[in-house]
Structures are given as structure tokens and as C-alpha cells.
Amino acid sequence: MSQSDDPTPISRKRNPRGVTMEAVGRMAGVSQVTVSRALSDPSKVSPETMARIREAIAVTGFVPNALAGALASRKSMMVSALVPSITNIVYASMLAPFSEELKSRGYQILLSETGFDPEEEAATVEAHLSRRPDAILLTGVHHAPRTRRMLLGADVPVVEVWDMTETPIDLCVGFSHAASGRAVADFAREAGYRRAAGICAGDERAQRRLAAFAESFGQSSGTEVPVARTTRGNLAAGRALLAELIDERGFTGGLVACSSDVLAQGVLIEAAARGLSVPGDLAVVGFGDQELAAAVEPGLTTIRVNREALGRAAAQALLARIDGGNPSQDLIDVGFTLIRRASA
Amino acid sequence: MSQSDDPTPISRKRNPRGVTMEAVGRMAGVSQVTVSRALSDPSKVSPETMARIREAIAVTGFVPNALAGALASRKSMMVSALVPSITNIVYASMLAPFSEELKSRGYQILLSETGFDPEEEAATVEAHLSRRPDAILLTGVHHAPRTRRMLLGADVPVVEVWDMTETPIDLCVGFSHAASGRAVADFAREAGYRRAAGICAGDERAQRRLAAFAESFGQSSGTEVPVARTTRGNLAAGRALLAELIDERGFTGGLVACSSDVLAQGVLIEAAARGLSVPGDLAVVGFGDQELAAAVEPGLTTIRVNREALGRAAAQALLARIDGGNPSQDLIDVGFTLIRRASA
DNA sequence: TCAGCGCATGAAACCGCAATCATCACGAAT
DNA sequence: ATTCGTGATGATTGCGGTTTCATGCGCTGA
Numbered sequence: 001m002s003q004s005d006d007p008t009p010i011s012r013k014r015n016p017r018g019v020t021m022e023a024v025g026r027m028a029g030v031s032q033v034t035v036s037r038a039l040s041d042p043s044k045v046s047p048e049t050m051a052r053i054r055e056a057i058a059v060t061g062f063v064p065n066a067l068a069g070a071l072a073s074r075k076s077m078m079v080s081a082l083v084p085s086i087t088n089i090v091y092a093s094m095l096a097p098f099s100e101e102l103k104s105r106g107y108q109i110l111l112s113e114t115g116f117d118p119e120e121e122a123a124t125v126e127a128h129l130s131r132r133p134d135a136i137l138l139t140g141v142h143h144a145p146r147t148r149r150m151l152l153g154a155d156v157p158v159v160e161v162w163d164m165t166e167t168p169i170d171l172c173v174g175f176s177h178a179a180s181g182r183a184v185a186d187f188a189r190e191a192g193y194r195r196a197a198g199i200c201a202g203d204e205r206a207q208r209r210l211a212a213f214a215e216s217f218g219q220s221s222g223t224e225v226p227v228a229r230t231t232r233g234n235l236a237a238g239r240a241l242l243a244e245l246i247d248e249r250g251f252t253g254g255l256v257a258c259s260s261d262v263l264a265q266g267v268l269i270e271a272a273a274r275g276l277s278v279p280g281d282l283a284v285v286g287f288g289d290q291e292l293a294a295a296v297e298p299g300l301t302t303i304r305v306n307r308e309a310l311g312r313a314a315a316q317a318l319l320a321r322i323d324g325g326n327p328s329q330d331l332i333d334v335g336f337t338l339i340r341r342a343s344a
Numbered sequence: 345m346s347q348s349d350d351p352t353p354i355s356r357k358r359n360p361r362g363v364t365m366e367a368v369g370r371m372a373g374v375s376q377v378t379v380s381r382a383l384s385d386p387s388k389v390s391p392e393t394m395a396r397i398r399e400a401i402a403v404t405g406f407v408p409n410a411l412a413g414a415l416a417s418r419k420s421m422m423v424s425a426l427v428p429s430i431t432n433i434v435y436a437s438m439l440a441p442f443s444e445e446l447k448s449r450g451y452q453i454l455l456s457e458t459g460f461d462p463e464e465e466a467a468t469v470e471a472h473l474s475r476r477p478d479a480i481l482l483t484g485v486h487h488a489p490r491t492r493r494m495l496l497g498a499d500v501p502v503v504e505v506w507d508m509t510e511t512p513i514d515l516c517v518g519f520s521h522a523a524s525g526r527a528v529a530d531f532a533r534e535a536g537y538r539r540a541a542g543i544c545a546g547d548e549r550a551q552r553r554l555a556a557f558a559e560s561f562g563q564s565s566g567t568e569v570p571v572a573r574t575t576r577g578n579l580a581a582g583r584a585l586l587a588e589l590i591d592e593r594g595f596t597g598g599l600v601a602c603s604s605d606v607l608a609q610g611v612l613i614e615a616a617a618r619g620l621s622v623p624g625d626l627a628v629v630g631f632g633d634q635e636l637a638a639a640v641e642p643g644l645t646t647i648r649v650n651r652e653a654l655g656r657a658a659a660q661a662l663l664a665r666i667d668g669g670n671p672s673q674d675l676i677d678v679g680f681t682l683i684r685r686a687s688a
Numbered sequence: 689t690c691a692g693c694g695c696a697t698g699a700a701a702c703c704g705c706a707a708t709c710a711t712c713a714c715g716a717a718t
Numbered sequence: 719a720t721t722c723g724t725g726a727t728g729a730t731t732g733c734g735g736t737t738t739c740a741t742g743c744g745c746t747g748a
Contacts, residue, residue: 021734036734037696045696049697063474065476066735067415069734096429099430111443132410154362235635292579364705376704388726393726408705411705413705413706415703415732
């Protein structure tokens with residue numbers, strides 16, 4: 001009665017590792033090759049065969065092994081993205097459209113944070129290259145020499161974003177940080193501000209923006225432009241740095257240029273806490289035009305960079321290169337706009 | 345086979361595709377196997393050989409092909425992470441420590457956004473499974489049946505985060521959203537507020553928090569708790585929803601519970617714009633304890649969830665499972681804390 | 689009637705590495 | 719002297735696909 005338990009489980013080789021095309025094919029009465037074709041180009045397989053294969057796939061729950069596919073076809077269908085920090089909305093908001101654009105073409109994103117250290121970036125690039133991505137996105141244009149060498153040697157499309165350079169590794173989509181700093185200085189001058197100060201986060205690009213602002217405004221106004229610095233670019237830092245400017249650096253009023261909207265919002269809060277009116281006693285300019293810029297009171301005058309367009313353009317440039325051709329241009333300057341609101 | 349020493353340049357095929365271990369070995373006078381060993385366990389190779397191999401690697405710029413390695417070893421050294429949105433700091437700030445923890449063990453992150461749609465999530469899970477990740481992180485505990493099936497069939501460690509369930513797919517690290525809503529209601533009651541309202545973003549977990557709050561507070565106070573809803577959880581939405589509560593829903597004062605700190609900040613801004621004092625005329629409670637919560641004026645009373653610890657714990661739980669054993673616990677409730685500041 | 693052709697399919701050769709087992713030289717133990 | 723590790727290395731196999739080339743077959747046109 002209970003003879004269902006066969007004592008010879010020997011021939012019963014239930015593939016202990018996942019289902020393969022081989023197994024699907026066996027079940028559908030075709031070879032592995034035909035299964036492969038069925039998935040990559042159904043038009044090359046007869047409708048009846050196709051149906052049986054589909055059935056077998058459904059029954060077995062087969063999921064193709066993309067690693068094997070990548071090895072054989074030399075196309076990983078992965079794109080690496082290296083950003084300094086994903087918790088920083090500025091990078092995250094570029095990444096989202098970048099990723100979406102690529103996803104629609106079947107690519108997946110291999111993401112890493114690199115911090116702001118070129119050496120760490122180099123190590124990360126190497127780790128990513130070992131996965132043979134079909135393209136790579138890097139943030140910024142300053143890299144360790146080794147990074148450049150590896151990337152050039154790997155013969156893979158590369159796009160550097162969020163900055164501009166005359167000598168990109170391959171492609172570049174960004175804007176000039178120095179120009180954005182000068183634009184704020186121009187605005188300050190034209191709006192009639194006589195004195196100014198700066199508040200700057202630690203990263204290299206923020207410093208370039210503020211340096212350009214300070215130099216430009218300083219030159220045209222003939223005044224000293226004090227710049228307070230911080231490593232962390234949060235609200236608390238913005239508050240603290242305005243306090244520093246006023247209490248320790250003798251800043252008595254004028255325009256405060258900040259390297260980010262968050263810092264600028266911190267300045268607004270500290271100003272309110274001190275009973276200073278904005279823009280009466282103190283004018284504030286931010287950078288980034290994050291959502292908060294339009295929502296705070298008073299509205300924040302700031303530099304807008306179309307981050308979504310930037311991310312999308314970066315993806316499209318890479319796709320163009322992958323598709324074989326050269327994109328229409330290697331360098332894309334997406335520019336920036338000064339958005340004037342109430343704070344300055 | 346014996347024609348390797350053939351001087352005819354015809355058969356001499358300068359490998360046009362990247363450098364391989366084979367090539368490195370040839371240059372170092374050893375076999376491919378030895379190169380493989382040199383990289384995976386240097387102690388198994390003699391020092392002199394090691395030196396020659398290193399030299400050859402440096403000269404050729406060899407970068408091992410992790411795809412091939414993964415295929416052969418059945419370990420991809422990749423971990424999938426699926427989050428609703430990377431531009432939402434709440435998810436991004438879990439992801440950062442999660443990724444860091446795994447990176448230190450040699451894993452890389454395959455990231456995708458899934459939005460808030462279970463079907464999209466299922467498709468994304470399938471795409472990720474095809475890459476044979478060594479582990480998977482999912483956000484939330486509500487998934488399409490197909491997702492569950494695929495995941496169980498794939499026999500891969502899975503951790504669901506940012507929520508709790510009694511029936512996890514595998515592991516779960518999170519907290520109870522309903523409990524957090526009730527905690528706010530308890531607080532409101534104990535602090536003596538007689539009336540309350542809610543402001544709620546569109547995602548399912550936010551709604552569960554606010555529903556629990558409204559029910560709990562409504563029951564104990566015997567009042568109706570109006571809840572205004574939005575799809576986008578930004579500052580502007582917070583402002584608009586407070587306006588809606590006051591202008592259209594007859595809300596005249598009391599405590600406003602918000603499903604996120606950002607919405608709460610919007611409420612603060614709108615309140616200020618209307619000349620309402622906080623917490624005098626209006627008390628505000630947020631959720632998340634983002635950086636802004638401590639920095640705004642007045643400081644925001646909110647629910648803190650240790651997102652960094654959560655991300656780290658998720659990573660560690662997965663690593664424990666990968667290492668073969670069962671983690672000490674399948675379900676980890678990281679809890680939450682109500683942080684009282686000036687806004688309520 | 690038969691070469692010719694397109695279609696559906698299969699066989700075989702990789703892709704680049706890791707895992708397994710075999711080989712070899714050399715010194716210690718018997 | 720023979721045996722037996724032991725450390726260093728190589729040959730072989732196969733992971734699960736893609737690609738290329740070969741095959742069988744029914745049908746068309748001269």
C-alpha cells in the first residue's frame with residue numbers, strides 16, 4: 001500500500017540548483033538552444049513550440065540566468081552609477097530619471113556611493129568594472145589618475161555629470177559651477193547689494209561656486225567677502241554659520257550666498273530667530289532650487305539646475321554611445337537659471 | 345595544441361576582448377588556475393610566483409571578470425535592494441548604511457525603484473532574480489502573490505524592511521506603523537489636546553499610521569478627526585493641506601498629526617503665514633525625525649525611527665543568513681521614539 | 689524531376705572563471 | 719631505500735547561457 005516511497009532515489013535527479021533552459025527545453029520537447037531563441041526572439045520559433053516553451057516556463061518558474069547570458073553575449077545590461085552620496089537629494093534626483101531612462105531599455109543600475117574621496121572612487125570604479133557594466137556614470141570631473149586609466153582601458157562608455165570639463169574621459173553632462181557663482185555675484189551687484197558673505201559646504205564643487213562668487217563680488221564691489229565653511233551641509237550648519245558670520249566675522253548685513261538651499265534655509269531660520277528681516281536686513285541666495293526653496297517663507301532666491309533633465313541626458317548620451325554611434329555632442333552644458341524669489 | 349610556439353603571426357590572435365586570467369598567466373609563466381588562486385588566496389601561491397603575477401596584472405591592467413566568477417562559483421556577490429523611491433530621504437538613509445555594511449564584505453548593490461505599485465515590484469523582482477543576487481532587500485511587507493512565489497522559489501535570503509509582519513517571506517526588520525500612530529494619539533491625549541486632525545501622504549504605510557492615529561484619538565476623545573490627504577509629500581502639500589483643514593474642513597485648532605516631517609514643516613510654514621502660533625493655536629507632530637525636525641522653529645515634535653540602525657540590521661541579518669546559519673531572530677522590531685520638541 | 693531556398697531546429701564551440709582532482713618535487717619519517 | 723606527506727602547480731570540467739554553423743524538410747520554379 002505504502003509503496004509510494006521508491007527506495008531508489010538514484011535516478012531521480014531533481015536539479016538541486018535552479019531551473020535551466022536545458023530543463024525547460026526537456027519539458028517542452030526541444031533543445032536548450034530553442035528555448036534561448038524563444039526568449040530572445042520569438043519570431044524565430046514556431047507558434048506551437050513557443051506555446052509549449054511558455055507552458056514549461058510557467059510550470060517550472062524558470063528565470064533566466066542573466067550572468068550566464070552576460071558572459072556569453074558580452075553584454076551585461078548593467079550600468080554603473082557612482083555618486084558621492086545617495087542621501088543627498090541633489091544626486092538622488094539625478095539618479096532617479098537616469099535610472100528610469102535606462103530601465104526602460106532593459107538596463108539595471110549598479111549603484112555605489114563614493115564619498116568625496118578620489119581614492120575611494122578609484123577602488124569603487126575597479127569593483128564596478130569587474131562586473132563589466134555596459135556604461136558608467138561618474139559624478140564630477142576630478143578623478144584619480146588610476147581611475148582615468150582604468151576607464152580608458154576598459155573601453156566602456158563613461159559619462160561624467162554635475163560638472164563640466166574640456167577634457168572628459170568620454171562624455172560629460174553638467175554645468176559650470178564657477179559660472180553659477182559668478183551669476184549670483186552679478187545678480188547681487190545688479191540688485192544693489194553693497195556687501196556680501198558666503199556660506200559653504202565642504203565639497204569641492206560647492207567651494208568652487210562660492211570661491212567664484214566671492215572673487216567676483218569682491219572685485220566689483222571692492223569689499224572683502226567673508227566665507228564661512230562647514231563640512232556638513234544641513235540646516236543646523238546653516239544656522240551656525242550665519243551666527244559665525246555675524247558674531248565672529250563682523251558681518252553686519254547684505255547678501256549671503258549659500259552653497260545649497262538647505263544651508264540657505266538654515267540661514268533663514270537663524271535670521272528669524274535673531275529678529276532679522278529677510279531680505280531687509282539680510283538677503284539670502286541658495287543653490288539647487290530644491291522643493292523647499294519655493295515653499296519656505298520668504299521664498300528662496302536660488303540657482304536652479306534641471307537635475308532631472310541632466311540625469312536623463314546622461315542616460316541618453318550613454319545609450320547613444322552603446323548603440324554604436326557617437327552622440328551628437330560629447331559635452332552637454334545643461335546650464336542653470338537664477339530664480340528670483342523674495343529672499344533676495 | 346602543440347602549435348602554441350608557432351611563430352606565424354596569423355594564428356596569433358591578440359585577444360581583442362579584454363585581458364583574461366589566461367593572458368595574465370601566460371605573461372607570468374603560469375596557468376590560469378594559478379592566477380585565480382593568487383587572487384583568491386595568495387597564501388596558496390609561492391611568493392616569487394605571486395610577484396610575477398602581480399607584475400603581469402599591473403602591466404596588463406587586468407580586472408577580473410566577476411560575471412564569469414559568479415557563474416562558476418554560484419555566488420554573485422551582489423545584493424538587490426528595492427525601494428519605493430530613492431529621492432525620498434527616508435529610504436535613502438536606510439540604504440546608505442545597508443549598502444556600506446554589505447560593501448565592507450565585498451557585496452555590491454543592485455538598486456531599483458519600485459514606486460508604490462506591487463505589480464511593478466513583481467516585475468522588478470524578476471529582473472533582479474535573473475541576476476542571481478545573493479540576497480534581496482524589499483521595502484514593505486505587502487507584495488504581489490507572484491513576488492512571494494518567485495522569492496520563495498529562488499531560495500535566496502530576503503529581508504523586508506520598514507514595516508512589520510507576522511508572516512515574513514524570510515527576514516523582517518522594521519517597526520509597527522499603526523503603533524507609531526497610536527503613540528502620537530496617546531501623546532496628544534496626555535498632553536491635553538482636545539481636538540486633532542491629520543495630514544497624510546499617499547503611501548500605504550503613511551495611511552496606516554494616520555488611520556491608527558485618527559482612530560485612537562477619535563475614540564478616546566469622542567471627537568471626529570479630519571484627515572486631509574495628498575499624493576505628494578512635499579512642503580507645498582503640507583501648506584495646502586493645512587489650508588484645506590482650516591478653510592474647508594472646519595478645523596479650528598488643536599493638534600495636527602502629519603505623516604512626515606516634511607509635511608509637518610509645510611504646516612509650520614502655512615501656520616506662520618496665517619499668523620497662527622505654534623504650539624499655541626496649533627500643535628504639530630511630524631514623523632521621521634529628519635534633520636530638519638530639530639532645526640526648524642519651533643522644533644518639531646516627531647516620531648524617530650533609527651533608519652541607520654534599521655539599514656544596518658537588515659544587512660547583518662542577510663549576512664548571517666548568507667553565512668549559512670539562521671540569524672538569532674527572523675523578526676526584528678527596531679521600534680520608534682516620540683521626540684518631544686516645541687511644536688506640540 | 690531536381691536544384692535551390694527558407695524555415696525551424698539542433699549540435700558544437702565558446703564566454704572567463706572556480707572547483708576538483710591529478711601531478712610533481714622534495715624532505716621527513718620509517 | 720621506500721613511503722608518505724606537503725606545498726606548489728596544472729589539466730580538466732562545467733556554470734548556463736549566446737553565437738555560429740549544420741541539418742532536415744517542404745515547397746517553388748524551370
